[in-house]
Amino acid sequence: MPQINSEATQTNAVHQEQQPTEPQTDTEQVLQPEQRQHVNVNPAQIQTPQIINNKVPVVVFVGPPSSGKSMILVRLAKYLRDEGYTIETDPTFLNTDDYQQDCQEFNDKLNTNIALKGSVKFLLVNVYKDGQEVAKLLEAPGEDFYTTDPMKIKAGKNDMVEPYLSTIITSNNRKSYVVLLDLDSEISFRRDSRHRDSYQQRFLKYFYPNIDKNKDRIILLYNKIDMTMFGNINCCDNIKGARDDAKLYYKQWFSSMKVSSLGGFISSENFVFKTFCTGVFSPQTDGFGEKYQTYNIANNIFPKELWKEITRKF
Numbered sequence: 450m451p452q453i454n455s456e457a458t459q460t461n462a463v464h465q466e467q468q469p470t471e472p473q474t475d476t477e478q479v480l481q482p483e484q485r486q487h488v489n490v491n492p493a494q495i496q497t498p499q500i501i502n503n504k505v506p507v508v509v510f511v512g513p514p515s516s517g518k519s520m521i522l523v524r525l526a527k528y529l530r531d532e533g534y535t536i537e538t539d540p541t542f543l544n545t546d547d548y549q550q551d552c553q554e555f556n557d558k559l560n561t562n563i564a565l566k567g568s569v570k571f572l573l574v575n576v577y578k579d580g581q582e583v584a585k586l587l588e589a590p591g592e593d594f595y596t597t598d599p600m601k602i603k604a605g606k607n608d609m610v611e612p613y614l615s616t617i618i619t620s621n622n623r624k625s626y627v628v629l630l631d632l633d634s635e636i637s638f639r640r641d642s643r644h645r646d647s648y649q650q651r652f653l654k655y656f657y658p659n660i661d662k663n664k665d666r667i668i669l670l671y672n673k674i675d676m677t678m679f680g681n682i683n684c685c686d687n688i689k690g691a692r693d694d695a696k697l698y699y700k701q702w703f704s705s706m707k708v709s710s711l712g713g714f715i716s717s718e719n720f721v722f723k724t725f726c727t728g729v730f731s732p733q734t735d736g737f738g739e740k741y742q743t744y745n746i747a748n749n750i751f752p753k754e755l756w757k758e759i760t761r762k763f
């Protein structure tokens with residue numbers, strides 16, 4: 450698989466900025482040109498999802514297919530509801546039948562131990578406390594960003610960010626990025642360094658330059674910790690081991706996401722490392738032969754600690 454050629458991509462990004470595009474959405478019109486410089490937009494998708502409230506903090510879940518984004522949203526939502534928050538899917542995000550169905554699926558499954566189907570494409574979930582909206586949880590950024598299909602990669606499909614996401618990345622909302630260090634999912638990032646390296650480079654190219662270190666937060670999340678020797682459904686009992694493992698596989702992120710202070714004398718990490726487990730999953734088949742999964746829910750400590758990190762700068 451070809452690695453990203455940053456020079457070629459730079460040219461491509463500039464070229465795309467100069468092309469006539471379809472009418473901009475309201476939220477896009479407020480962006481300043483200098484804010485857009487790092488984002489390579491796919492113009493064909495211009496009329497797609499958008500977040501219309503630019504005041505509420507947004508929690509962006511970034512991670513390859515099957516890395517566990519949707520189930521983290523479900524797990525976090527269950528925890529927050531128990532803590533007195535109100536959870537609602539956001540109907541204004543995208544006006545398509547598929548999205549409305551995905552919202553319905555999320556709401557239905559929230560009260561059960563049945564896993565969401567893998568087909569949920571977009572999810573925007575609003576979190577309220579005492580009638581005030583405190584956060585929006587967004588599953589992003591779409592399958593093509595991680596595609597392993599050589600033809601799609603050749604066509605540059607993974608080397609662009611959807612317009613809705615570029616709007617969010619460059620918006621004034623406070624943001625927490627929960628970036629999944631996927632190692633044990635179907636696209637095995639543990640086995641394939643090319644996918645891993647490319648994922649890291651694209652995050653560093655499109656997301657990272659727009660991060661405001663004073664307002665935003667990056668959480669590198671080692672999910673499915675129950676599948677490793679470092680933890681189980683109750684806890685991560687070897688956080689150092691998990692961190693070293695993650696660092697071995699995601700060197701670029703650990704080495705480049707740093708901020709310096711005191712005139713460059715001191716440098717510190719511009720992210721926090723956490724582990725997570727949603728639960729242990731079991732395949733099931735219903736009376737019609739339809740396959741689904743149930744799960745034994747993992748300990749509250751995981752969503753509790755994740756929420757604490759997410760909201761630290763809100």
Ligand SMILES: Nc1nc2c(ncn2[C@@H]2O[C@H](COP(=O)(O)OP(=O)(O)OP(=O)(O)O)[C@@H](O)[C@H]2O)c(=O)[nH]1
Pocket residue numbers: 512513514515516517518519520521564565566567568569570672673674675676725726727728729730742
């Ligand atoms: N062992 C284990 N498996 C998990 C965990 N979380 C998710 N899984 C498994 O991973 C599968 C995919 O999880 P999803 O939450 O749907 O993943 P996703 O990132 O939303 O996937 P896409 O929407 O396709 O991008 C689930 O159906 C489970 O089988 C976990 O904490 N532990």
Ligand SMILES: [Mg+2]
Pocket residue numbers: 518519520567569570588
């Ligand atoms: Mg999903």
